[in-house]
Amino acid sequence: MLPKSQQRDKQSLTIVVKIGTSSICNEVTHFPLLSNLSALVESVLHLRSLGHRVVLVTSAAVGTGLRRLNMAEKPSKLAARQAVAAVGQGRLMALYDDLFGQFGQPVAQLLLTKNDLADRSQYLNAVNCLEELLDMGVVPIVNENDTISTQGIRFGDNDTLSAIMAGMIKADYLFLLTDVDCLYTDNPRTNPDAQPVTVCDDMATLMDKVSVSSMGSSLGTGGMATKLIAADLAIAAGVITIITNGSKTKNIHQIIEADRNAELTAPLHTRFVAKNNPLLDRKWWIQYGLHTAGTIFVDEGAAKAILAPRIKSSLFAAGIVDVEGSFVAQQAVAIATRQGDTVQVIGKGIVNYSSIEVSRVKRCHSAEIANILGYVDSECIIHRDNLVRTKSL
Template sequence: MKPAQRSNGASLTIVIKIGTTSICDEVSHFPILSNLSGLVETVLKLKSLHHRVIIVTSAAVGTGLRRLNIATKPSGLAARQAVAAVGQGRLMALYDDLFGQFNQPVAQILLTKNDLSDRSQYLNAVSCLDELLQMDVVPIVNENDTISTQGIRFGDNDTLAAVTAGMAKADYLFLLTDVDCLYTDNPRTNPDAKPVQVCEDIGKLRDQVSVASGGSALGTGGMATKLIAAELATAAGVTTVITHGSKPGRIFEIIDEKPSATPLHTRFIAKNNPMIDRKWWILHGLHTAGTIYVDQGAAKAVVAQGLRSNLFAAGIVDVQGPFNIQQAVNICLRLNGQDIVIGKGLVNYSSSEISRIKGHNSTDFTNILGYINADCVVHRDNLVRIVEEEQVTTSAS
């Protein structure tokens, strides 16, 4: 985990995601200016302390509904996209007006998952974010709802915020929402719900909490999406925090980490051995185009600690596609009728080619295909392990 640079005045990179219910009133759709103003003041104060700040914002649809005087979010995709197109301009105008009172420049960045699936575009987005921060600009990120379709959407801005935090190599990701922290159950309906203040293992936490309630009438998220976002961000080495969107000033006390003064929040501890940039991009930036099924020997080689193994065709038992060369696929082990996703990687052969060479050694490729692109189906540098070695061993026993 990155050390929290506090007392020595060193710069932190902080991503702040603010949800729809913290920006727009659920009924009237009017902007909640007190929350927005508090966020702007918090960002400016963070910048005065030499921290780098990125905002990931929701509420394009909510702002568009207010502008168009429409009562409820449309169900049709094209109608939602049109409302978002209207609202995005108004939303950015709000931010620009508020930050403009202090001569602070802002920049709009609209992303889709498809934008980041190409490695060069991903690196360009990373470079743009870094350059804006170097220029003392506050980047304001949102999903490009006007062109996103279900297959290429991040799905919610919690996930987008986690991806942005990974791209920026952030120290902190703050998920500002309408509750103080994550609870063991919905505190609005269960008075016995307990706050979760620190989490080091999100997998175990899922067995202890209920996050069944969804997002608001305007938003798309909920606590379940925040757990997913925390998992993505902590894998990239980013400490992730859930706290109340109406009290953004809590951020200062949280990054100071003074137990006596720290307000109620949930802190997800960053991994000590975060994924390197390329492997994080493969796992979280790329659309999964298909599945390769492997035998137990290949599975153990893929997940083994300290063993940097390629995935060879000899260990492949089945393939589901279609997909092309250099697309990302899940690598699965099927045991007792259950599929265990053990990794994800970029393939050197298409699904039709893999169907022909599966179970064979690379010395047979020329006879089968008439050519050889590579001696392995997935190279170890393009392969990301998802599960631990013990999980495969335990499942197989």
């Protein structure tokens, strides 16, 4: 018997919607923008009525906490920001529960840090929990756990978190709701010559064409640059990614319908085309779910083997020329080449040995490892099943 996720109607889509702080809270007063939130809830409910599964990734815990504590601006001290987020998270969830509850729609809260997904078993548990909630007809509401996350274990922003959620559940769409209709070549508020970007099928080319230096709001954690990073993550997992206006949530349904019916015209938005050969779940987790603890530098021969059309070879000690950083076995490291001062990261993988051990056996053949270390845990430093390239030939 097929699992529930494979028994769904072929017309049913899995959709992740990320809404930012500027679409939820007034930047000055910190009062909730109830019209935006109500429209978002109605749009999610409409998608649910069509049989689609929806995950909502939300910001604004800090903004909501500032309103409750009558504070004018986000504090600079980390512990103070965490305290404000602790106050705001409950209030924010209560607001969502009340709005969705008016229509009898159950919701669930998931608070995550990057550490929660670094362990493979915890990552799979999170995936299973999300899938079960969606199969139950629940709308999961996800946020970063700002009360305990620190710089080293943060996703960085909820754009990145939403992309990771989309990859975890193999979503069909990721919608990044912002305060403009789409991505522009420059800030349209300051440059009248800025042009809309409607389709992107090559992220590297796009980054040369657009300027995304402007930051997000005073309450948010990032601007358009973080959305491009999130889009890059999501399309690598095979997820169509859309940037559209958060105050026009009906756009979500209209964009999806226009995809299904060529006679319909979609509202202005930016579409990032999903890759035809997305990373497999485990390799996607290695690349995006694991903290990079150090760097292993390889020679030209090892680099060519990694960058070959299909990774057929593991990384052996003989191809390693240098090691940077401190890591232990089973942590993830970057794999890079170095020519003079130029460093190019070409892959990432889970190591079988610590940084000290790799330093001792670099440039040696596998048969020599036992003599050098006194033991052999593995013939290779990184097995091909635990290795993913981050650059193509």
